[in-house]
Amino acid sequence: MEFTTWPQVNMINQKNYYTEFLKQDDQALAVRLQQEERLNARKKAAVDIDRARAQAAQDGVPYAERDADLDDDVAMDDADGEDYGSKTIVIHIGSQNMRIGLATDALPKTIPMVIAKRSTRSESEDSEPLPKRVKLDGPSEEWFGEEFAREYNTMAQDFKTMRRHNKRRVLPNSRELVTKWNSATPPEMIPEHSDPMRIDWTELPDNAKAAQDHIVGHAALRIPEKSKPRYRLFWPIQHGWLNEKDYNNRNMLEHDFFLIIEDSIRNELGLNHKREWAQYSCVFIIPDLYEKVMVTRVLDELLRDFSFQRVCFIQESLAATFGAGVGAACMVDMGAQKTSISCVEDGMIIEDSRINLKYGGYDVTEAFVRMMLFDRFHYSDFNLMRRHDYLLAEELKAQFTTMSDEDISVKLFDFHLRAHGQQTRKYNFKIYDESMLAPLGFFRPTIFDQSRKLIGRHTIMPRSVDLYNGRPNDPLSKAQIAVYTFVNQFIPSAVSAPPAQSAQFLSTSTPVRRPLALPSHLNGDTDGTPRSSPAGSPAPEDGSTPHPTGDDANGDDIAEIKDIQPDTDVIDRAVPIMPLEQAILISIQHAAGTGPESERRRRDLLGSIMCIGGASKTPYLGAYLEMxxxxxxxxxxxxILVVPPPRELDPAVLVWKGGSVFGKLRMTNDSWIGRLEYDRLGSRILNYKCIWHW
Structure with missing residues (x-):
């Protein structure tokens, strides 16, 4: 007798079984919906043709047959005609600015990525001054610590050597002339009514209860410091990441982030009612090395709360190639707080070449202010946390910094300091080499302050992890691991202290001297390079799995990177920085690979290096980088050739321009994500819709 009436299922023969689950295109919802859309378009086109033929026969005129076959997708989905893209919104988020506009716009609207919220104290009252002063009771040479003084003096000495090598005249007492003048020249007071360039501050109502709860963009930066009621500025994006340092709550961080986008759509694009947004599509531009949690959260918000008809994502470097109209290039995107480098070929980013460095134009601004204060700048109360000082610093950087040593000499300049409720102060000041040493930080990033860039990292925003093994699965390229290796060996100031329970990371290998002191991957030597998982897979939690390493390839001051294998803990504690020219060479080498076509690919990429982004507009930066x-x-x-963007395009908006071009292409139909697909599959739809390996 059987013990139960339940039917018993025999075990499957492990040697002979087969399944077709998800092995055919029509079994995937995303592909099936695309096929149905194309079929419906063909049916509609066939009905239109039959109707046109019947109308022509009724009118007694011959019907002009179409050149295109019904099986072709040419113009089948061209329902919008010449205005195709007028219902597509393109959004590019940056740490300092957001660029937004319709795909048919010639140029985007640029909005500061900042929101002002009502508070009891402003950000300058709640935070210590920036640049951070280490010591205030001594001379200005001691304000920023011994490390900065040593780096600054070393750069100044190297700069003199370079000028002598270039047969430039070098005065021995140039620095003394600058410090003496700046410390002894007081400002000139100008009454506000006599200042024709006075600032139009954001007007607030007299009744505090009638004041807005939040103000976004340019108006937020023009709110007086001591306004009634007080407002505090928040920047939701910092260094290309969500700003976890200034927020204590994830919901509030995400709320501010999307509130800036929502207000910009209403005020800048004129779409005041959300019911209109359902007719619009959205192209959202994301970094090359993105965070999956952020991308999936953006997708959910744009489809559910913003109610867009469809959404697609494109990476920054690929969008830049669309904007520049090139098929293959090494894109160097120099933003406000990050610099990304990626090699693009045949419309695809080479995954192993992606690099994200955490410095940009704002670091140059801060370094420029520190150098001027070091040289006894008379406006010693300079504080970048104050809104008018921040705007002034950006103006001074744009006006005086350069990468041409031909323009460097002791010169006299002036600027006007305008603060709300105060008389305008006119400062006369002298500068010498500060205008070139500050942007030289791109090639010597140790002059930048790295102490605040990892504060709060992964404290309120969870990291995307693999569902099966629990390991981080955000994309991490071989070139980026080479940057972390470089930081761990040569820039200890950019590595924070390990937790108490973590063991100290040590290296036991011996460096090997190579020809020209170049790294192994720059000489084609890959035998000693440990292999790792494919690009896009994360570094494991332990340090037992080997990873590729990188080397320092500087020309004048060449150092070697030991074969360190960084684990996830070390990567989380290190700020990814590296001299710009070394990072470009490492990115190109990882893009070239080791196959028979590697030499040709390396030469092609070296001859098509393109600098884009707002920080790349520093005068003569491209020529100096090429040198x-x-x-x-x-x-x-x-x-080797560093080229500017073609057709005199503004390098700051080139990525957005490429996103607008991408949004108008018919070929992007396969990358659009609709509401039906997202409701059924959720974020898994990104595996089918992204035009890169998700």
Missing amino acids: RLRAAFPQFPRE
Whole structure:
């Protein structure tokens, strides 16, 4: 007798079984919906043709047959005609600015990525002054610590050596002339009614209860410091990440982030009613090395709360190639607080070449202010946390910084300090080499302050992890791991102290001297390079799995990176920084690979390096970068070429322009994510819709 009436299922023969689950295109919802959409378009086109033929026969006129076959997708989905893209919103988020507009717009609207919220105290009253003063009771040379003084003096000495090498005149007492003048020249007071360039501050109602709860963009930066009621500024994006340092709550951080986007759509694009948004599509531009939690959260918000008809994502470097109209290039995107480098070929980003460095134009601004204060700048109360000082610093950087040593000499300049409720102060000041040493930080990033860039990291925003093994699965390229390796060996100031329970990370390998002191991957030597998982997979939690390493390839001051294998803990504690020319060479080398086409690909990429982003507009930056690259890689003296964006396009909006071009292409139909697909599959739809490996 059987013990139960339940039917018993025999075990499957492990040697002979087969399944077709998700092995055919029509079994995937995303592909099936695309096929149905194309079929419906063909049916509609066929009905239109039959109707046109019947109308022509009724009118007694011959019907002009179409050149295109019904099986072709040419113009089948061209329902909008020449205005295709007028219902597509393109959004590019940055740490300092957001660029937004319709795909048919020639240029985007640029809005500061900042929100002012009612508070009891402003940000300058609640925070210590920036640049951070280490010591205030001594001379200005001691304000920022011994490390900054040593780096600054070393850079100044190297700069003198370079000028002598270039046959430039060098005065021995240039620094003394600057410090003496700046410390002894007081400002000139100008009454506000006599200042024709006075600032239009944001007007607030006399009744505090009638004041707005939040103000976004340019108006937020023009709120007086001591306004009634008080407002505090928040920047939801910092260094390309969500700003976890200034927020204590994830919901509030995400709320401010999307509130800036929502207000910009209403005020800048004129779409005041959300019921209109259901007719619009959205192209959202994300970093090359993105965070999956952020991308999935943006997708959910745009489809559910914003109610867009459909959404698609494109990476920054790929969008830049669309904007520049090139098929293959090494894109160097220099933003306000991050610099990303990626090699693009045939419309795809080479995954192993992606690099994200945490410095940009704002670091140059802060370094420029520190250098002027170091040289006894008379406005010693300079504080970047104050709104008018921040705007002034950005203006001074844009006006005086340069990368041409031909323009460097002791010169007299002036600027006007305008603060709400105060008389305008006119300062006369002298500068010497500060205007070039500050942007030289791109090639010597140790001059930048790295102490605040990792504060609060992953404290309120969870990290995306693999569902099966629990390991982080955000994309991490081999070139980016090489940057972390460089930081761990040569820039200890950019690595925070390990937790008490973590063991100290040590290296036991011995460096190997190589020809020209170049790294192994720059010489084609890959035998000793440990292999890792494919690009896009994360570094494991332990340090037992080998990972690729990188090397320092500087021209004048070449150092070698030991074969360190950083684990996840070390990566979380290190700020990814590296001299710009070295990072470009490492990115190109990882993009070239080791196959038979590697040499040709390397030469092509070296000859198509393009600097974009707002920080790339520093005068003569491209020429100086080209000189540094040729010094670091003398094997290719003629192939190396740094080119500006074509057609005189503004490099700051080139990525957005590429996103608008991408949004108008018919080929992007396969990357659009609709509401039906997202409701059924959730964020899993990104595996089918992204045009890169998700």
